Amino acid sequence: MEFRVERRSGVPTYLQLVTQAKQALRLGTLRVGDQLPTAKTVVERTAINPNTVLKAYRELERDGLVEARAGLGTFVVRTLALPDSAATQELRAELESWMRRAASAGLGREDVDALLGDIADKTFGGDRT
Amino acid sequence: MTWLVWRRQRVAFLLVVAVVLVWVVVLTSGRQAYLAAPEPTDDFIALGMTRFGPFWGFGHSFLLITPLLLGLLTGAGLFSRDVEQQTHLFVLTHGVSRRRWWTSGVLIGCGVVLIAAAVLSAVASWAFAPLDVDAGESVLSPAKFGVSGIVPLAYTLFAFALAAAAGLLTRSALAAVVITVVGYAAVMIVLAGYLRVDYLPPMVVRGPIGGVEVVGGLQLNTSYVDGSGAEIGLEEAFRTLRGCYETHDSRTCLAQIGITEEQVTFQPDDRYWAFQAIESTILLLLSAAVLVVSAMRLRKDVPV
Amino acid sequence: MTDGTGVAVRADRLGKRYGARWALRDCSFELPAGRTAALVGPNGAGKTTLLMIAAGLLRPTAGTAEVTGSVGFLAQSKALYRTFRVAEMLRLTGRLEAAERWDGAYASRLVDEAGIDTERRVGRLTPGERARVAVALALGRRPDLLLLDEPLAELDPLARRQVMGMVLAEASGAGTTVLMSSHVIADVEEACDHLVLLRGGRVRVAGPVDALLDQHRLLTGPAGGAGIPAEAVVLASTAGRQTTALVRAAALPSPPAKSTSGLASARPGLEDLVMAYLQDANDGGAA
Numbered sequence: 245m246e247f248r249v250e251r252r253s254g255v256p257t258y259l260q261l262v263t264q265a266k267q268a269l270r271l272g273t274l275r276v277g278d279q280l281p282t283a284k285t286v287v288e289r290t291a292i293n294p295n296t297v298l299k300a301y302r303e304l305e306r307d308g309l310v311e312a313r314a315g316l317g318t319f320v321v322r323t324l325a326l327p328d329s330a331a332t333q334e335l336r337a338e339l340e341s342w343m344r345r346a347a348s349a350g351l352g353r354e355d356v357d358a359l360l361g362d363i364a365d366k367t368f369g370g371d372r373t
Numbered sequence: 374m375t376w377l378v379w380r381r382q383r384v385a386f387l388l389v390v391a392v393v394l395v396w397v398v399v400l401t402s403g404r405q406a407y408l409a410a411p412e413p414t415d416d417f418i419a420l421g422m423t424r425f426g427p428f429w430g431f432g433h434s435f436l437l438i439t440p441l442l443l444g445l446l447t448g449a450g451l452f453s454r455d456v457e458q459q460t461h462l463f464v465l466t467h468g469v470s471r472r473r474w475w476t477s478g479v480l481i482g483c484g485v486v487l488i489a490a491a492v493l494s495a496v497a498s499w500a501f502a503p504l505d506v507d508a509g510e511s512v513l514s515p516a517k518f519g520v521s522g523i524v525p526l527a528y529t530l531f532a533f534a535l536a537a538a539a540g541l542l543t544r545s546a547l548a549a550v551v552i553t554v555v556g557y558a559a560v561m562i563v564l565a566g567y568l569r570v571d572y573l574p575p576m577v578v579r580g581p582i583g584g585v586e587v588v589g590g591l592q593l594n595t596s597y598v599d600g601s602g603a604e605i606g607l608e609e610a611f612r613t614l615r616g617c618y619e620t621h622d623s624r625t626c627l628a629q630i631g632i633t634e635e636q637v638t639f640q641p642d643d644r645y646w647a648f649q650a651i652e653s654t655i656l657l658l659l660s661a662a663v664l665v666v667s668a669m670r671l672r673k674d675v676p677v
Numbered sequence: 678m679t680d681g682t683g684v685a686v687r688a689d690r691l692g693k694r695y696g697a698r699w700a701l702r703d704c705s706f707e708l709p710a711g712r713t714a715a716l717v718g719p720n721g722a723g724k725t726t727l728l729m730i731a732a733g734l735l736r737p738t739a740g741t742a743e744v745t746g747s748v749g750f751l752a753q754s755k756a757l758y759r760t761f762r763v764a765e766m767l768r769l770t771g772r773l774e775a776a777e778r779w780d781g782a783y784a785s786r787l788v789d790e791a792g793i794d795t796e797r798r799v800g801r802l803t804p805g806e807r808a809r810v811a812v813a814l815a816l817g818r819r820p821d822l823l824l825l826d827e828p829l830a831e832l833d834p835l836a837r838r839q840v841m842g843m844v845l846a847e848a849s850g851a852g853t854t855v856l857m858s859s860h861v862i863a864d865v866e867e868a869c870d871h872l873v874l875l876r877g878g879r880v881r882v883a884g885p886v887d888a889l890l891d892q893h894r895l896l897t898g899p900a901g902g903a904g905i906p907a908e909a910v911v912l913a914s915t916a917g918r919q920t921t922a923l924v925r926a927a928a929l930p931s932p933p934a935k936s937t938s939g940l941a942s943a944r945p946g947l948e949d950l951v952m953a954y955l956q957d958a959n960d961g962g963a964a
Contacts, residue, residue, distance in 0.1 A: 249867065251863065251866070251867060257867055283849070284846045284849070284850055285846075287842055287845045287846040287849060288842040288843060288845075288846040289838075289842060290838065290842065290867075291837070291838040291839075291840075291841035291842040291845060291867065291868055292845070292867040292868060293713055293845065293867060293868050293869060293870050294713075294845060294846075294849035295870055296867070374772075374773065376769070376772050377769055377772070377773070380761070380765070380769070381758070458754070458756075458759070459752055459754040459756045460756050460757070460758055461756075462734065462750070462752040462754075462756040463752070463756035463757060463758075463814075464773060465734060466732055466733075466734065466748070466749070466750035466752075466815075467770050467773045467774055467814070467818065468773050468774040468775055468778065468779075468818070469773050
């Protein structure tokens with residue numbers, strides 16, 4: 245995977261790396277056994293301080309998502325991808341049919357995003373990380 | 374560091390070689406043309422104009438400033454370009470001391486200009502040899518003296534040293550060129566025009582009026598001497614005796630004011646090598662002085 | 678090689694005078710080994726002079742600057758021979774440097790990794806490529822301390838990231854201490870973990886970035902600065918009905934006095950901190 249750093253976002257840089265790694269774990273672009281890019285590679289590509297990268301990797305390690313193996317690198321040990329269960333598939337199908345209805349009712353992408361975000365906020369609380 | 378100086382100055386060094394080659398061709402062909410020309414006539418003016426006038430005159434004039442050209446080519450950009458473009462910072466932060474940076478440039482530059490000047494001096498002496506016999510000028514005359522022997526080497530060295538030092542001190546090749554041209558001209562005028570004739574006390578020959586003859590050598594002055602041995606200038610005598618000259622011959626008039634002898638002062642030709650050594654030493658000391666001044670800049674805490 | 682616990686640069690009342698003008702004066706700071714430090718300050722603050730003294734190119738007029746280990750230096754001009762081919766620059770450096778101190782293979786590899794054809798002439802390279810060649814040549818001597826004078830000046834955004842990425846990646850791999858000057862805080866904000874702030878030839882602030890940020894608070898309150906203890910203020914500015922002040926946390930009353938309780942308090946960003954110290958009226962000692 246490739247990390248991007250948004251310098252003006254106001255979000256601390258290490259947190260941006262953590263978020264991006266978790267996102268990749270959720271979407272399945274990072275899977276168990278995959279190696280995270282070496283700190284050197286990330287530093288080369290993003291020109292951020294190596295300690296920042298190490299801090300992000302330590303945070304991921306604390307969350308039990310990755311594991312540093314001496315001399316080899318940092319590897320994914322747990323994924324955040326949704327379990328591919330029957331329940332997930334059913335939910336997905338329902339959401340797809342709902343989405344079609346929303347589209348035919350004239351809702352645009354942003355309307356849908358706002359609606360979903362609002363409901364998610366009410367259900368899970370305001371914390372979106 | 375040697376490699377760097379060669380690589381950096383290679384265009385300048387090639388130009389130096391080109392200048393020397395041009396001179397070799399010009400001097401050789403000039404000599405051939407002179408030797409192939411018909412016997413000289415008695416008409417001195419015609420002789421000067423046609424036979425070796427341009428070659429001899431221009432040849433010597435340009436040879437006298439060639440050391441300046443060689444010095445400028447090798448010296449003006451030697452340090453100034455490094456300092457102007459800050460590339461000396463690269464050299465000085467990659468294991469080279471200031472002293473080594475300066476010394477290698479100076480030594481290689483000196484070597485190149487000395488070899489070039491030596492070749493030029495030798496070729497010029499050879500090419501002008503047949504003409505010099507005909508022209509009958511003293512080897513101490515400004516034109517001949519300055520382009521033969523070891524003096525051209527010393528002038529070249531001085532021009533190089535001045536250009537290199539000025540380039541380092543002003544950090545500008547252009548300023549180095551201007552300073553060197555002015556400094557070289559000043560030194561040459563002072564040495565050749567004023568100091569050279571007095572490097573050693575001139576010889577004096579006295580004899581009856583009209584009877585003193587000096588063969589060869591550089592004649593400096595002719596004057597009259599009265600009975601008490603006092604010297605009287607030709608012009609002074611002429612002014613005093615103007616009335617007398619209208620009615621009497623000069624010898625009679627001169628006798629009236631007690632003048633019985635004339636004297637000639639001159640520098641004999643056999644002092645050639647002594648004079649070469651003296652002038653070269655002066656130029657060497659001047660070169661050393663400007664180089665020392667530039668070396669002192671290295672010790673100062675300016676980001677040379 | 679440094680062990681990461683020593684001091685890479687120690688300046689003690691360092692001063693440098695050009696004629697009548699002091700370019701540096703009473704500069705004292707320590708840079709621990711292994712840090713990546715930003716040397717920031719406005720133009721003319723003495724950054725180049727300080728780096729040149731540390732590189733041994735200038736002698737200080739007063740005080741001392743001690744540097745541990747070998748030093749690599751990158752001049753702002755990059756100081757490469759523009760008529761030389763890249764290969765010639767590599768060969769030249771190998772000839773200039775003592776054999777035991779020069780890792781030519783490493784420098785060549787860095788140039789190679791940057792994708793630069795060594796047959797090209799230095800003058801024909803883009804500014805970014807030229808900077809990377811210069812960094813490779815500075816790193817080729819395997820320095821314990823790498824001094825960079827405005828390494829990103831005149832580079833486009835992509836080249837900035839490439840050059841900075843190269844410096845950080847190689848320096849962290851070898852444990853090299855880095856001290857880089859810049860007058861653009863955004864260039865060094867993400868890259869550096871240590872700050873040395875120069876102003877008017879003096880060190881105003883020096884220390885680890887995290888600690889410095891922890892030692893300051895950004896207070897926001899009603900205009901007039903009511904309730905903000907004056908002795909703690911580094912710089913206060915008022916816009917409309919609101920006053921913002923950067924203050925030294927240590928000088929705030931503890932526990933928070935009633936007077937300051939109505940103020941919004943936040944940890945400042947590096948830029949807030951730098952800007953405050955560059956503008957404050959106080960010319961006295963460092964924080």
